Amino acid sequence: MTFGSRQESPGNGDAPPPAKVFGPGERLPLRLTVGLGVQHVIAMFGATFVFPLLMGLDPNLAIMMSGICTILFLLIVNGKVPSYLGSSASFVAAAAMIAADGGGPAAVTGAVLVTGAVLALSGLVIHLLGPDVIVRAFPPAVTGGVVMLIGFNLAPVVSESYWPHDQWTALLTMAFVILATVLLRGFLGRITVLLGLVFGFALSWILDLAFGMTPTPQPGGGVEDAFRVDLSGVAEAPWFGLPNFHTPEFHLSAILVALPAVIALIAENAGHVKAVQEMTRNDLDPYMGRAIFADGVATVLASSVGGAPTTTYAENIGVMAVTRVYSTAPYYVAAGVAILIGLCPKFGALVYAIPEGVIGGITVILYGMIGLLGAKIWVENRVDFANPLVLVPIAAGLIAGIGNVSLSFTDSFQVSGIALGTFVILVGFHVLNALAPQAMKVAPTARKAPAADSGEAEQDATRS
Structure with missing residues (x-):
């Protein structure tokens, strides 16, 4: 692992200058x-x-x-x-x-x-x-x-x-x-x-x-x-x-x-x-x-x-x-x-x-x-929730998951709650996206990066 070079702050060494950015490989006092x-x-x-x-x-x-x-x-x-x-x-x-x-x-x-x-x-x-x-x-x-x-x-x-x-x-x-x-x-x-x-x-x-x-x-x-x-x-x-x-x-x-x-x-x-x-x-x-x-x-x-x-x-x-x-x-x-x-x-x-x-x-x-x-x-x-391809499987999956709906296969095995809801959302979306007319298909888009400030990061504090 590369630890990088030691970067001393100027002056008395108590604090880096306000504009100074220390990269992952750099070191402070x-x-x-x-x-x-x-x-x-x-x-x-x-x-x-x-x-x-x-x-x-x-x-x-x-x-x-x-x-x-x-x-x-x-x-x-x-x-x-x-x-x-x-x-x-x-x-x-x-x-x-x-x-x-x-x-x-x-x-x-x-x-x-x-x-x-x-x-x-x-x-x-x-x-x-x-x-x-x-x-x-x-x-x-x-x-x-x-x-x-x-x-x-x-x-x-x-x-x-x-x-x-x-x-x-x-x-x-x-x-x-x-x-x-x-x-x-x-x-x-x-x-x-x-x-x-x-x-x-x-x-x-x-x-x-x-x-x-x-x-x-x-x-x-x-x-x-x-x-x-x-x-x-x-x-x-x-x-x-x-x-x-x-x-x-x-x-x-x-x-x-x-x-x-x-x-x-x-x-x-x-x-x-x-x-x-x-x-x-x-x-x-x-x-x-x-x-x-x-x-x-x-x-x-x-x-x-x-x-x-x-x-x-x-x-x-x-x-x-x-x-x-x-x-x-x-x-x-x-x-x-x-x-x-x-x-x-x-x-x-x-x-x-x-x-x-x-x-x-x-x-x-x-x-x-x-x-x-x-x-x-x-x-x-x-x-876009105006698109039924997006709206329908997500709506069904949310109710199945949040409502803890169960799907029993045998007396000892069932899929319910989060597992069933996720399956409905994931499989339903991709199957519909494959079968839908071209005008309704949802094209993959690059995910937007979260804003790099403390306020935005605080909103994500409950980590999944």
């Missing part, structure tokens, strides 16, 4: 590199531990593996695509459906591992055939529909699993995040999810002191009085230790539910590579397939030990846009810090102590934002 690395950790931190928590996976392990996988990613792309690999939101819906069918964390990680292998294979094909194959296989109309149903399919998880635990805490937490997202600026405006969790945690603690226990739904059914905040596990957890590893289990039904995430991840990775290309003014098309392959390999590695799936993070792309520093060195620092955090069980116990009502207030926003990213893809690419 050590303390600036460390400072930027910590900033990248903070940028990715909230989503990287929230999404594993929602998938029933160990957040400590997810944080640690995000560091290891980031290093692996940088090595595979030869340092040409500076990116941080945090936990992916694209599998949250699949994990919820697998859990609803009685599957545990091992079934989730098994499905994620297979999906990661498919993603890596897709990256290899893209590398061999060229990046244009992405748009031909997954045009914006299809990609937007799949991303939308992945997000909106999660609505029942909020209404049935999290919100009922403490509706008023959920409501106030949701209101806080909405206001903070609109009113806060700069760094604080980029960590509103994390601030929302802190606000909700503090609110729950105050409500416990003021009103005592509250009726709380129990996992086995029924309702019992319980405190909103239970920190007993935090006190008992050690400061240093390994996360909880487990071996994946492979179930066909779970794998079929998770596989549609490949489409979202290909679109997300491609968009992020295009964003970095726009910022650095370097031609990264030759590295498009390699980046997708690297993300797939990283997901396989993380899930093979029980960790969460990974994806490139728009939050960190936003940090680069603001600082104009695209050097890979701060990402190595961020990865090292993440590995150290993952080795602190007390942190994991604190995450598990977050009240369900707080998570309900956060997820009602996050899940909706994931779904609306699909609409964002349609708007940016000017998808």
